[in-house]
Amino acid sequence: MDAVFKALADPSRRQLLDRLQARNGQTLASLCDGMEMSRQAVAKHLSQLEAANLVVVQWHGREKLHFLNPVPINEIAERWIGKYERHRVQALHDLKTKLEGNSDD
Known part of the structure; x- marks a missing residue:
């Protein structure tokens, strides 16, 4: 549960979760749209959300889709x-x- 609280503590990660709640199953590119940070920073935040099991991914061909858990x-x-x-x-x-x-x- 510590990983979940740590992940939720960051406003950028909460924003990513809100965006997935609004439209689940987004790619990294679509999640980067409108974010005021680099693609690498968004990827790092998503990685932390995945580690906390708040985001799960599915591969569809070459696309990696992110879903809210x-x-x-x-x-x-x-x-x-x-x-x-x-x-x-x-x-x-x-x-x-x-x-x-x-x-x-």
Whole structure:
């Protein structure tokens, strides 16, 4: 679980995960589009996400496709949030979102 927390600690890696959540099965080239970093940096971040099992890859011919693996994130939720009553946690989250004026969190 340490590798998952370490991977999630970086905002660039979280951005890559968000992009895979929006459109799963992307190549390195498509994930590099719009990122303000080099192709090598994106590849390094993806490697760390793979090591944490947050991203899995499939080869289709010569293309390497990256897919989001939500299982480790769910395991964190079950371990750390599952101890509490979910409806209370959800109510606090909804209140925080409303007070901050955010709908993305």
